[in-house]
Amino acid sequence: MIFDWQFAWDTLPKLMAALKVTVAATVLGMAVALALGLALALARRSRLQWLSWSTAGFIEFVRSTPLLVQIYFLFYILPGLGIELSAFATGVVALGLHYAAYCSEVYRAGFDGIPRGQWEAASALNLSRYHTIGRIIIPQAIPPVVPALGNYLVAMFKDTPMLSAITVLELLQTGKVVGAETFRYLEPLTLVGALFLVLSLISAAGIRGLERRLQKWVAQ
Amino acid sequence: MNPIIRLRGVHKAYGELAVLRGIDLEVPAGQTVSVIGPSGSGKSTLLRLLMTLDRPDQGVLEIDGESPWTMEKNGSQQPADERHLRQVRGKVGMVFQHFNLFPHMSALHNVMEALLRVLRLPRTEAEARARERLSAVGLADKADAYPAHLSGGQKQRVAIARALAMQPKVMLFDEITSALDPELVGGILALLHEMSSKRTMTMVIVTHHMRFAESCSDRVVFFDEGVIVEDGAPKAIFHEPRHERTRRFVDAILGPEA
Ligand SMILES: Nc1ncnc2c1ncn2[C@@H]1O[C@H](COP(=O)(O)OP(=O)(O)OP(=O)(O)O)[C@@H](O)[C@H]1O
Ligand SMILES: [Mg+2]
Numbered sequence: 001m002i003f004d005w006q007f008a009w010d011t012l013p014k015l016m017a018a019l020k021v022t023v024a025a026t027v028l029g030m031a032v033a034l035a036l037g038l039a040l041a042l043a044r045r046s047r048l049q050w051l052s053w054s055t056a057g058f059i060e061f062v063r064s065t066p067l068l069v070q071i072y073f074l075f076y077i078l079p080g081l082g083i084e085l086s087a088f089a090t091g092v093v094a095l096g097l098h099y100a101a102y103c104s105e106v107y108r109a110g111f112d113g114i115p116r117g118q119w120e121a122a123s124a125l126n127l128s129r130y131h132t133i134g135r136i137i138i139p140q141a142i143p144p145v146v147p148a149l150g151n152y153l154v155a156m157f158k159d160t161p162m163l164s165a166i167t168v169l170e171l172l173q174t175g176k177v178v179g180a181e182t183f184r185y186l187e188p189l190t191l192v193g194a195l196f197l198v199l200s201l202i203s204a205a206g207i208r209g210l211e212r213r214l215q216k217w218v219a220q
Numbered sequence: 221m222n223p224i225i226r227l228r229g230v231h232k233a234y235g236e237l238a239v240l241r242g243i244d245l246e247v248p249a250g251q252t253v254s255v256i257g258p259s260g261s262g263k264s265t266l267l268r269l270l271m272t273l274d275r276p277d278q279g280v281l282e283i284d285g286e287s288p289w290t291m292e293k294n295g296s297q298q299p300a301d302e303r304h305l306r307q308v309r310g311k312v313g314m315v316f317q318h319f320n321l322f323p324h325m326s327a328l329h330n331v332m333e334a335l336l337r338v339l340r341l342p343r344t345e346a347e348a349r350a351r352e353r354l355s356a357v358g359l360a361d362k363a364d365a366y367p368a369h370l371s372g373g374q375k376q377r378v379a380i381a382r383a384l385a386m387q388p389k390v391m392l393f394d395e396i397t398s399a400l401d402p403e404l405v406g407g408i409l410a411l412l413h414e415m416s417s418k419r420t421m422t423m424v425i426v427t428h429h430m431r432f433a434e435s436c437s438d439r440v441v442f443f444d445e446g447v448i449v450e451d452g453a454p455k456a457i458f459h460e461p462r463h464e465r466t467r468r469f470v471d472a473i474l475g476p477e478a
Contacts, residue, residue, distance in 0.1 A: 121320035121379075124271050125334035125386060126310045129302075135333065139324050 001186055008187040011178050015191050018174035023199070025091055025170065026157045032096025033156070034149065037103025042133065044108060062101035068162050070094050075166040091163035099156050106148045110141035143214040150207030154200050171195060222285050224249040224390055224422050225270065230279035232265055239265045241446035243279070249389065252416040252423040254433035254454070257443030258469060263426045266443070267392045270424065271314045272305065283308050284389060310338070313388035317395045319375040321367040321382075327354060328363040331382045339386070353381040357411060373404030380411060391415070393425045405429075412436065430474050434458050442466045 043055040062070070071094040078085060085093065114137055122132040164173035175192040179185035223246040232240040239262045247253055255263050268274045269281060272288045281287060288308035291300040300308075322330050331350035335341045341349065354363050357377040367375055376396055383391060393412065397405040409429060413436045416423050427433055433440055433454060440457040442450040442465075450457060450466045458474070461467040 115320075117316060117318055117320035118322070120268075120271075120273050121316065121322070123273055123309070124312075124314040124316075125382070126306055126338045127334055128306070128337070131337045135337065136322055140322075 003190070004184070004187055007182075007184060008191055011188050012191065014178060015171065015174060015188065015195065018169060018171045019195055019199075021088070021169060022157070022160045022171040025088065025095065025160050025163060025168070026153070028092045029095030029099065029156055029160075030153050032092065033099035033103050033152065036096060036100035038107055038138075040100055040104035041107035041111065044104065045111065059101045059104055062098055063105075067094070067098045067159055068165060070098055071162055071166055087163075087167045090166060091160075091168050095156055095159065095163075099152050102152055103149060106145045106152070107141065109148070110145040111137060113144060114140055146211050146214055147207065150204070150211075153207070154203055157200060157203065158196065223247055224284050225424070226280065226282040226285075228280040230269065230276045230281055232262075232269060232274070232277055239446055240269075240276075243446075243448060245441070245448065245451070247422055247424070249422050250419045251439060252419075252425065252437045254437040254440045255424060255426045255443055256428070256430065256433055256440060256457075256469070257449075261443045262446045263443050264394050267314065267394050267424065267426060270390070270392055271312055272309045284311050310386070311389045312392065313383035313386050313390070314392040314394065315376070315379050315383050315396045317398050319367070319372075319379045319399070321375055321378055323367050326364050326366055327359060327370065327378045327381075330367070330378055331385050334382070334386055349385055350381070353385045354378070356384075357381045358407075371404065372400045373407055376400065376404075376408055377411070380408075384415075388421070390422045390424070393423065393427075395426050395428065398428065409436075428473070430458065430470065442469065444469070 040055055040059060043051050044059070046052045046055075071091065074094050074097075075087065075090050078090065118136055118140065119132065122136045127136065160170050161172035163170050164176075169177075171192050175188040176185075178188040225245065225247040227243050227245040230240055230243040231238070243266065255266065257263055265274070269276055270283070272283075275289050281289075286308050287300070288305050289300050290297045291304040292298075321327075322333065325333065328347070328350050331353055332346045335346035335349060336343065339346075351360065351363060354360055354377075357380055359374060359377050359381070362370060362374060362378075365374075367378070370378065380396075396412075397408050400408065409432050412423075412425065412432075415421065416436055425433070425437065435454075437454055440452065440454045441448055442457060442461075442463075444465055450461060450463050452462075456462075457466060458470055461470060
């Protein structure tokens, strides 16, 4: 089998359109994961025992079950609960929930890295708990964990093909469809792989750039 | 007049370790008290309780006549809510051995932060007060510097300015010169001396500088193994201690010169 460059070129527009779906799912999923992950990390630290424990249980549960199971679960169970979401939105929620559990552990490490003296200085200045966390702790806890969060961004990006299980026409699924229609799999699947590679490299570079800027800012 | 600090029978343990074992102490407003004693005797623990960073296991602790951890509600004493705790806490300020500046904020913003968020001063007013406090500690030109770019002595000055800007009635200093290079110690002690001579604030100073304690405080408290062994005028503690333990401690540090 010879790689047909012309054919590859012709399928590119279709794949680029699907890439948009993949990127959108990643960006939105990551936004959910970052925000929810922070909320979970804070709830985990809460002085309310029931909240802290149930959050810990939730995180453990999500981390020890496969993403694919969670995707199916949400896809088939949510409508029964009266929550009607598109396949794409369900996928975003599933990715967001799954990675929120991982991100919360990263945030937790960030919080644990803050010396006790910072909390004490904030208390001695009579800052409220809200301001202590929002103004003193979070701004110091997050910059050091940006690389770890970035790794999860790339990991989530690579997990998006699982959304094809619930009929989301993302990149890989589109490549397969093209292959099935034309009986040529080599070109579309190669392109799918190449597109994943390129975007992963771009985001890794972006994260490193962000990291450098944060380091400069922290060193000030 | 009521004392601004009142402790009666205060106990504090960490696990099995009884750190404070029945502390009675009254400090009238405006007094400067030096606390001395061997390492591990509970001096920092006492200050942490006064700052309400931690709560006593037992006994009475009152700041300006109020207990931070309990409040009167419907005619009986109830556990205090957050509001009450912060209302009492606002009367006290503290400077730490390791400065504990916020590393992500400039000197100016370290001082301004609580003025904005706690006292809710308008921005211009907060900035004016912060700059004024920074110049009072000799750091007018370092307002925009970040802690990482300041020397230890400069950091401690920022920390002092930050605590003073809140205008607490009581200021606590926990070995604030211990982490400094020797040549920077004198300047910080001079600053403390200047503050205490104004007599507008009550100051509790944990220190290893006996000469400073002697010359700058109204009163010296000698701490050992979680109890106050001796409490009196600096002269008495340093030159005519009533207790053998006090004498041994003072001699060990000053040398048996007196
Ligand atoms: N949060 C804590 N948990 C457990 N033990 C503690 C805690 N804080 C203090 N301690 C212990 O309590 C004892 C008294 O500590 P504290 O810091 O009050 O002594 P200190 O008089 O300030 O000593 P130093 O002069 O060394 O600062 C020490 O043995 C210390 O290890
Ligand atoms: Mg100490």
